[in-house]
Each structure stands twice: as C-alpha cells, then as structure tokens.
Amino acid sequence: MRDFADMFQAVDGSTKTTVKTQALKNYFDxxxxxxxxxxxxxMSHRRPKRPMTxxxxxxxxxxxxxxxxxxFEDSYHIAGDLAETITLLCHxxxxxxxxxxxxxxxxxxxxxxxxxxxxxxxxxxxxxxRTLDYTSCFIFNKLLTGNFRMGVSQKLMQRSLSxxxxxxxxxxxxxxxxxxxxxxxxxxxxxxxxxxENMASKPYPFYLAYSMPGRSKELGDPKDWQxxxxxxxxxxxxxxxxxxxxxxTRGEELVTDRYPEFTSFTESIFDGTVLDGxxxxxxxGMPLDxxxxxxxxxxxxxxxxxxxxxxxxxxxxxxxxxxGKDIRQLPMSERRALLEVIVKKAHNENLLIxxxxxxxxxxxxxxxxxxxxxxxCEGFMLKHKESAYEVGRKKGNWWKWKVDPYSIDxxxxxxxxxxxxxxxxxxxYTFGLWxxxxxxxxxxxxxxxxxxxxxxxxxFVRKNTVQRFGPVRQVKPELVFxxxxxxxxxxxxxxxGVAVRFPRMVxxxxxxxxxxxxxxxxxxxxxxxxxxxxxx
Amino acid sequence: xxxVSKSNExxxxxxxxxxxxxxxxxxxxxxxxxxxxxxxxxSDHARAGHGHYLAHRFTTAIMKHRLGEGLSYQSVDYGDSxxxxxxxxTFIPAGHILxxxxxxxxYKGHIxxxxxxxxxxxxxxxxxxxxxxxxxxxxxxxxxxxxxNWKEDHLVKEELNTWVKENALSGKNSVLLGYSLGKAxxxxxxxxxxxxxxxxxxVHHMNAIYEHCGISLPPTIYPQDTKxxxxxxxxxxxxxxxxxxxLRKFAPFAxxxxxxxxxxxxxxRRRSVDKGFVLSDHMDWKGLHTVMDETRPERVICxxxxxxxxxxxxxxxxxxxxxxxxxxxxxQTE
Ligand SMILES: [Zn+2]
Numbered sequence: 001m002r003d004f005a006d007m008f009q010a011v012d013g014s015t016k017t018t019v020k021t022q023a024l025k026n027y028f029d030x031x032x033x034x035x036x037x038x039x040x041x042x043m044s045h046r047r048p049k050r051p052m053t054x055x056x057x058x059x060x061x062x063x064x065x066x067x068x069x070x071x072f073e074d075s076y077h078i079a080g081d082l083a084e085t086i087t088l089l090c091h092x093x094x095x096x097x098x099x100x101x102x103x104x105x106x107x108x109x110x111x112x113x114x115x116x117x118x119x120x121x122x123x124x125x126x127x128x129x130r131t132l133d134y135t136s137c138f139i140f141n142k143l144l145t146g147n148f149r150m151g152v153s154q155k156l157m158q159r160s161l162s163x164x165x166x167x168x169x170x171x172x173x174x175x176x177x178x179x180x181x182x183x184x185x186x187x188x189x190x191x192x193x194x195x196x197e198n199m200a201s202k203p204y205p206f207y208l209a210y211s212m213p214g215r216s217k218e219l220g221d222p223k224d225w226q227x228x229x230x231x232x233x234x235x236x237x238x239x240x241x242x243x244x245x246x247x248x249t250r251g252e253e254l255v256t257d258r259y260p261e262f263t264s265f266t267e268s269i270f271d272g273t274v275l276d277g278x279x280x281x282x283x284x285g286m287p288l289d290x291x292x293x294x295x296x297x298x299x300x301x302x303x304x305x306x307x308x309x310x311x312x313x314x315x316x317x318x319x320x321x322x323x324g325k326d327i328r329q330l331p332m333s334e335r336r337a338l339l340e341v342i343v344k345k346a347h348n349e350n351l352l353i354x355x356x357x358x359x360x361x362x363x364x365x366x367x368x369x370x371x372x373x374x375x376x377c378e379g380f381m382l383k384h385k386e387s388a389y390e391v392g393r394k395k396g397n398w399w400k401w402k403v404d405p406y407s408i409d410x411x412x413x414x415x416x417x418x419x420x421x422x423x424x425x426x427x428x429y430t431f432g433l434w435x436x437x438x439x440x441x442x443x444x445x446x447x448x449x450x451x452x453x454x455x456x457x458x459x460f461v462r463k464n465t466v467q468r469f470g471p472v473r474q475v476k477p478e479l480v481f482x483x484x485x486x487x488x489x490x491x492x493x494x495x496x497g498v499a500v501r502f503p504r505m506v507x508x509x510x511x512x513x514x515x516x517x518x519x520x521x522x523x524x525x526x527x528x529x530x531x532x533x534x535x536x
Numbered sequence: 537x538x539x540v541s542k543s544n545e546x547x548x549x550x551x552x553x554x555x556x557x558x559x560x561x562x563x564x565x566x567x568x569x570x571x572x573x574x575x576x577x578x579s580d581h582a583r584a585g586h587g588h589y590l591a592h593r594f595t596t597a598i599m600k601h602r603l604g605e606g607l608s609y610q611s612v613d614y615g616d617s618x619x620x621x622x623x624x625x626t627f628i629p630a631g632h633i634l635x636x637x638x639x640x641x642x643y644k645g646h647i648x649x650x651x652x653x654x655x656x657x658x659x660x661x662x663x664x665x666x667x668x669x670x671x672x673x674x675x676x677x678x679x680x681x682x683x684x685n686w687k688e689d690h691l692v693k694e695e696l697n698t699w700v701k702e703n704a705l706s707g708k709n710s711v712l713l714g715y716s717l718g719k720a721x722x723x724x725x726x727x728x729x730x731x732x733x734x735x736x737x738x739v740h741h742m743n744a745i746y747e748h749c750g751i752s753l754p755p756t757i758y759p760q761d762t763k764x765x766x767x768x769x770x771x772x773x774x775x776x777x778x779x780x781x782x783l784r785k786f787a788p789f790a791x792x793x794x795x796x797x798x799x800x801x802x803x804x805r806r807r808s809v810d811k812g813f814v815l816s817d818h819m820d821w822k823g824l825h826t827v828m829d830e831t832r833p834e835r836v837i838c839x840x841x842x843x844x845x846x847x848x849x850x851x852x853x854x855x856x857x858x859x860x861x862x863x864x865x866x867x868q869t870e
Contacts, residue, residue, distance in 0.1 A: 012801075014810065067682050068852065074845050075683050084801050088683045462861075 003031055004039060004103045005135040012151055020152060024160030033187035035103040041182050043150050043157045050146035051113035052121050054082060057144060064126050065089035077417060077471055083141035090129040091137035099131060107182070110143050155392055165191055170391050178202040179254045203237040203248040204274060204320050204328065205391040209381065209398035216362040216401065219382065226332060226385055227357040227365065229377040230400055231315050232487070233280035233293055238314055240266060240273045249279070259312050260302055261350040268346035272324030277316040277354070287376040289489040291499060313350045316343065320389055328389035335389070372403040373528060379403040405484040406526055409509055409517045412479040413439050415461040416472050418446065426461040426473065427454050431483060433496070435520040439477055442496040442523060443485070448505030480512040481505045488527050498523055546643050547674065549860040554650060554674065558643055559620035563650050566863035573625060575652025576636035577602065577717060580865040590618065592627055594635025594749045598717065601745055614663065629663035630654035632817050633718030634746055640668050648672040649831065655816070656823035657689055661725050661751050662718065667830035674837045675827070676864065678818040679796050680846035686820045692813055693726040699792065699811060700729055704768040709789040713775040713809065717742045718817050719794055720772050724753045729770060732757055736773035736782070778808065828855065840864040
C-alpha cells in the first residue's frame with residue numbers, strides 16, 4: 001500500500017500534468033502486477049461495491065473519535081468529504097507505522113467484508129483505522145465509501161501506462177474498455193497480451209465533442225459540415241459480434257439486459273457491426289422527457305407494462321465497425337453512407353438513425369436551434385464530413401452547440417454552509433417561487449456567484465435568519481436570483497410538482513424585489529406540452 | 537445575585553466591541569472608542585482610530601509600526617496588572633504571536649478572561665500560553681472542530697526542512713507563504729538551512745520588530761532590486777505575492793502555504809501551491825479542551841470561528857456556553 005499511497009500523494013498534491021504522469025509511470029514501472037491491475041481498476045471507475053452503508057461508517061467513526069454523532073455530521077458538512085472527515089478523526093498519529101499489506105491485500109480485505117455481520121465489520125474497520133497513517137487511511141476510507149477519485153483522467157492514466165509498457169495509447173484505451181474486474185483478469189492478459197480472448201464484447205472508446213467556442217460561421221464552408229440534433233438520452237454503443245448483442249453506456253456499463261427492445265437487433269443487423277448512438281425513451285415519433293428514461297435506467301426487471309409505457313430506442317449517430325472491420329478512420333461522410341444502408345435494411349422500429357438537419361447557410365441554424373426545446377433536444381451536433389471517429393474528447397472536427405438554458409427569477413429561502421474553502425460561508429441555497437402568496441421550494445443551487453457575491457449573501461443570511469433547523473437557516477425572503485437550468489418536467493416527487501435539471505445561479509437580481517420574482521405557474525408554463533408526461 | 541448577571545455587568549458585547557462598563561474600556565474594539573485594551577497586534581484586533589491604547593509593550597511596538605507613532609500608547613509587560621475604576625486587568629501570555637496576551641479581568645471577586653487569539657504549544661517566539669482559572673471565558677474557536685488537531689512543532693519542522701532540502705536537490709527554490717506577522721517568523725524560526733533566506737518587505741518590517749523586542753531570527757535578505765538571486769534559496773512572503781513579478785524572479789521554485797486550513801484537502805488543493813503545511817497560531821480541538829480542563833469556566837462565550845458548533849458541544853458537556861457576534865476574523869492567510 002505504501003507505494004500506492006506515495007503515488008496518490010504525488011498525484012493529489014499537484015495540478016501539473018507532467019508531475020502526475022511521471023508519478024503514475026513510476027508506479028506502473030515498479031508496482032506488483034496484481035497491485036497494478038487494482039490501480040487501473042480504481043482509476044477507471046471499477047471500484048468494488050462498498051461493503052457497508054455510510055450510515056454505519058459515520059456511527060463507527062463518531063464512536064471511535066469519542067464525539068456525538070451530530071458533531072461528526074457537522075464536521076462532515078464542513079470538510080465536505082466523508083472519507084476525509086473520517087480520516088481526520090480516526091487516522092493514527094504514531095509516526096512509525098509499518099504497514100506491509102499490499103494494495104491487492106487491501107482490496108481483497110475490503111471485498112471480504114461485504115456480507116459480514118456489522119459487528120464484525122465494525123471491529124475490523126476500527127482496528128484498521130488504528131494502524132494507518134493519514135494518506136493510507138484516506139485511501140482506505142475512500143474505498144470503503146465507494147467514491148474514490150484520484151484526480152487523474154482516464155486519458156492521463158492510459159498515457160502513463162502506455163509510457164510504462166510501451167504500447168500505443170489508443171490500443172491501451174481499447175483494452176481497458178468493458179466490464180473486466182481484477183478478480184477475473186491479470187495484468188498480462190489485460191494489458192500485455194496482443195490478442196486477448198475477451199475482446200469480442202469490448203466497446204470502442206467514445207469520441208466526445210467540446211462546446212463550440214465561437215459562432216458557427218467561423219467553422220468555414222457549411223457544405224463541409226454534417227449537422228444533427230443533439231439528443232438527450234444516454235450515449236451508448238451497440239455491438240454485434242459472434243452472434244451476440246452487447247449494449248454499453250458511455251459510463252462503460254454493460255446494460256444489454258435492461259433494454260429487451262434491442263434483442264431483435266441480432267436479426268436485423270449483420271454480425272461484425274458496432275454502432276454509436278443514444279439510448280432514448282421515445283414514443284409516437286418523439287422523445288419522452290428526461291424523467292421517463294430515468295425510470296427505465298433504475299430498473300433491472302422490465303415488465304411489459306413498463307416497456308409499453310416507456311419504450312426505448314437506439315438513435316444511431318455513427319458506424320464504428322462494419323463487416324468485422326474497424327472503420328473509425330474512414331471519413332464521416334463514408335461512414336454515414338454505409339450506416340444509412342444498414343438502417344434501411346434493418347427495418348427495425350427500435351433502431352433509428354439520427355436525421356441530418358437540412359440547411360444551406362449557417363444563419364439558417366440560428367433560427368432552427370430555437371425549435372430544439374419542442375423537439376426535446378439539447379441543440380446541435382456539428383461534425384466535419386472528413387472527420388475520423390477519434391478517441392476521447394477532442395477539439396476541431398466535432399462540436400456541440402447547445403441551446404440557451406431555461407431561466408427564471410426565484411427568491412432565496414434557505415441557506416446552508418458550503419464545503420471546503422467555503423466551509424465558513426453560507427453558499428448552498430434553496431429557492432422558492434410564488435404561489436398564493438407563499439414561496440414554494442423548487443430548486444437548490446450552489447454555484448454561479450463570485451466570491452465577493454457569496455460573501456455579501458453570507459452576511460445577509462447571518463443578519464436575516466428567521467429560524468434554524470440544524471445547519472440550515474431559513475432567511476427573510478428578500479433576495480432574488482436568476483436561475484438557469486437545462487431541463488424541466490412534471491414530477492410528483494417534488495413539492496412544487498416540477499423537476500428541473502442542473503439548476504445554477506446566473507446572476508443576483510439586485511434590481512428586483514422578492515415580490516417581483518416569478519410565480520410557480522410561470523415555471524410550469526415552461527414545460528413543453530404534449531399531454532404525455534409520465535408522472536404529472 | 538448570581539455569577540451570570542455579575543459577568544454581564546463586567547463584560548458586555550456592544551456594537552463597538554467587548555465592553556467593560558465599570559472600567560469604561562473596550563477590549564479589541566472594532567469601531568473607534570476612547571479607551572481600548574488590545575490583546576495582540578493582528579489587524580482585526582488592533583484597529584486604528586481609538587483615543588488611547590493599552591497593550592503589552594511588544595504589541596505597542598507592532599501598533600506603532602502599523603497604526604503610527606504619534607498615538608496615545610501605554611505599555612505593560614507579561615504579568616502586569618492595571619487597575620481601572622476598581623477593575624483589575626492582568627496581561628497573561630497567549631502564545632499566539634509576538635506580544636499576544638489573554639486578559640484576566642477581576643472585579644468584585646468575579647474573574648473573566650478574554651482570550652484574544654491563543655495557541656497551546658510554545659513555539660519559542662510568541663510567549664507561552666498560561667491557563668487562567670476563571671468564571672467567565674470569552675474564547676475564540678477558529679478551529680473549534682474535532683477535524684483540527686495540530687501535529688507537534690518538531691514534526692512540522694522536520695517536514696518543512698525535508699521539503700526545502702528536496703527542492704534544493706532538484707534545483708528549485710523553496711517559497712514559504714504565510715501571514716507576515718507571526719506565521720512568517722515562526723517559519724523562519726523553524727528553518728534549519730544554510731541557504732540564503734529572502735523575505736518580502738511586509739515580512740522584513742515585522743522581523744525588525746521581533747528583533748527590536750529581543751527575539752532573534754535567522755539572518756535574512758530583503759531584496760531591494762529586481763535582480764535574480766544566485767544559487768538556491770528560501771523565500772518567505774505573504775500569500776498575496778502569488779502570481780506577482782516579485783515572486784517570479786525566484787523561479788524556478790516550489791511553493792507552499794502554512795496555515796491551519798491546510799489540514800483540509802479542499803483549501804489545500806484550491807490554493808495553487810505545491811505543498812501545504814498544517815501550521816496554525818490558534819488552538820486546535822485538543823487545545824480548546826485543555827483550556828476548558830485547566831481553567832474550569834462556569835460560562836463560556838464563543839466569539840469567532842465555529843462558534844455555534846463549539847458552544848453546542850460545550851453545553852452538552854455541562855458548561856454554560858453561548859455565542860456572540862464580533863468582527864474578529866478567523867486565521868488569516870492573506
Ligand atoms: Zn490573531
């Protein structure tokens with residue numbers, strides 16, 4: 001564990017890519033192969049499931065640190081990170097700890113605790129805290145809480161690994177795709193073998209676009225570009241190889257069983273085909289709202305009723321493999337032509353092709369994008385007709401062009417302290433909209449103001465607290481903020497009856513009185529009407 | 537009459553500061569008053585605009601530099617008592633920075649203490665904290681959470697000197713960032729190096745006051761020109777120099793920040809420095825507990841820091857505790 005902890009410290013303590021790459025490469029050069037596979041798994045979001053609930057961990061940590069639970073919770077709220085809080089309270093302060101356990105030992109230990117009775121788990125966890133210095137304890141707690149992030153992108157990890165083993169980065173990226181676990185594979189097979197046997201199910205790394213930085217006309221001749229709507233579902237890859245169907249999400253989750261609608265693809269499409277597209281809830285020629293797909297994602301058992309209520313399609317963007325051949329290097333226009341033929345032959349109502357947007361001049365798109373909301377789209381995707389299908393997020397040949405967000409003026413009603421740097425400031429806010437002279441809570445937001453503004457709101461909160469509920473303060477309804485958000489839908493899980501997506505503060509409307517903020521009915525009016533909302 | 541109402545009579549929180557009615561003086565007031573007693577020289581405690589200042593002689597030396605020579609100052613030493621209208625004010629070391637004092641305030645058998653800012657461990661240059669048994673304790677709790685537990689000075693010292701050595705070996709200068717009054721001198725005091733130590737102007741002026749008060753610090757260089765230093769060196773400066781041309785001339789360097797906040801990963805990472813040293817001039821969680829154990833107050837008033845949380849915790853421990861709003865700041869890094 002020592003070498004892994006040292007590497008983590010070097011990576012965590014630096015913002016410089018060169019330092020991180022070097023630290024990772026050093027680790028990959030020297031570490032035990034078993035540990036390396038775990039390190040790769042951890043850095044590619046393949047962490048083992050947490051062996052116990054975080055509620056139990058909190059109780060054990062409070063008990064171990066001899067503080068009341070509420071004080072643990074308040075401390076957690078201020079540190080902003082559960083594993084860090086536990087570590088600060090529970091790590092060993094002895095300066096001469098020798099821990100000979102390897103990362104592999106640790107991971108196996110953590111996995112072995114799953115399913116034990118909680119009393120046995122408590123003893124093991126508290127005993128382990130006693131033996132770990134700060135960094136090792138932090139890593140241990142991060143693994144226990146199941147949210148270990150190293151501050152290392154996949155790309156950076158792949159580059160360092162590539163430098164260490166001398167295999168090309170793109171090849172490594174492809175090898176690391178899929179649902180392998182360190183229990184099922186060793187370093188030799190995962191990285192070093194030239195033609196491993198389990199490549200059949202492996203998806204290609206996704207090509208991702210950046211937001212278009214300027215105006216569309218700066219992209220040159222519109223004839224060189226293919227434009228599609230930017231659909232709002234789950235990016236996915238459909239693989240047909242060896243008479244098998246594999247459906248992957250961009251998060252590298254294998255979800256074939258979740259979408260029985262796709263089973264028929266094996267009959268409609270030839271073997272040796274890989275499609276890039278969007279998994280979408282889609283009915284009567286139109287996408288359903290974002291809440292609908294959420295309902296499908298959570299379910300493992302799919303009833304016929306649910307499939308009828310929320311049918312799912314695969315909206316294809318691109319063709320990556322054709323007749324068993326990797327065609328990612330062919331120009332976009334050629335891949336598109338091949339794709340159109342495949343879809344035409346398939347005749348499958350769950351297999352749609354993302355239609356091209358017809359336009360002549362860039363200016364045509366400026367007005368067309370205004371209709372994105374009605375179509376339940378997020379905007380446009382712009383792809384150069386000559387572009388290859390690349391690996392990861394790249395600039396230049398693909399751009400996303402998002403429609404402006406929704407916005408509304410709301411009143412600040414409750415405030416909570418922020419995390420980390422803002423731990424002393426009230427920066428986490430709840431907002432309400434008017435209905436019958438009352439403010440109805442509809443969203444929370446934490447970001448979007450400058451430090452200066454946060455300071456001013458903080459001092460307002462302290463001076464205008466009406467009531468306290470634990471760490472939450474109810475404030476006089478006086479301040480108005482413009483909030484922006486990306487999506488909106490009916491919801492019966494929210495008191496307001498409305499769910500909004502990614503709300504954040506855009507500006508402080510110091511020019512507006514609370515009474516001039518929007519009504520809840522104004523928000524409801526923003527919901528695209530089609531009479532088919534799932535839970536309204 | 538109960539002790540509690542006696543303490544209200546002795547010390548009161550007003551819009552101008554902590555007020556002692558029988559003596560008609562304020563302690564560390566944040567609005568201009570006629571007569572002020574000052575616990576220590578940090579700018580949120582020693583403010584301009586008062587008619588008359590009473591403080592430890594080291595603190596008046598600091599104030600003369602910061603606020604001006606020509607004001608009305610009265611200086612005392614550690615352990616000295618001053619009687620004002622039957623109220624006895626005694627200056628007891630607080631261990632926070634040069635000249636920092638806690639105030640012991642005795643009136644008609646009631647003893648109150650104003651902690652100012654204070655720290656448990658003796659760092660060798662800030663005076664040594666002494667516990668004062670009292671009825672009422674007015675305390676800071678900047679780091680009044682169980683998250684904050686400082687390492688012993690010698691461990692931080694080792695970490696610091698190792699870091700400086702490693703930087704020198706890899707051809708980099710070491711930049712240590714810390715508040716110019718108190719933290720900067722503590723860092724110098726910890727350094728064990730043959731490398732030249734360059735200091736920023738703000739630090740240089742404070743160093744001169746330390747020297748004037750008889751505290752010897754390692755020799756430093758105050759660069760007057762824009763020439764690049766030759767060979768490896770150590771630089772001590774306030775954090776505000778980050779990104780300025782003044783600092784750039786010391787490139788290539790590794791930067792570090794020394795503060796109690798560096799125990800938290802968020803602030804450590806958001807500060808664009810290479811290394812964070814957990815080094816604070818305030819009481820940590822254990823320190824505050826030691827204070828409670830040794831001074832046995834019947835009543836505690838928390839003034840700045842995590843006041844709500846710490847007061848709630850004390851109440852659960854059976855100590856009467858409340859919070860009062862002041863304009864003192866928590867540990868400064870700028
Ligand atoms: Zn201070």
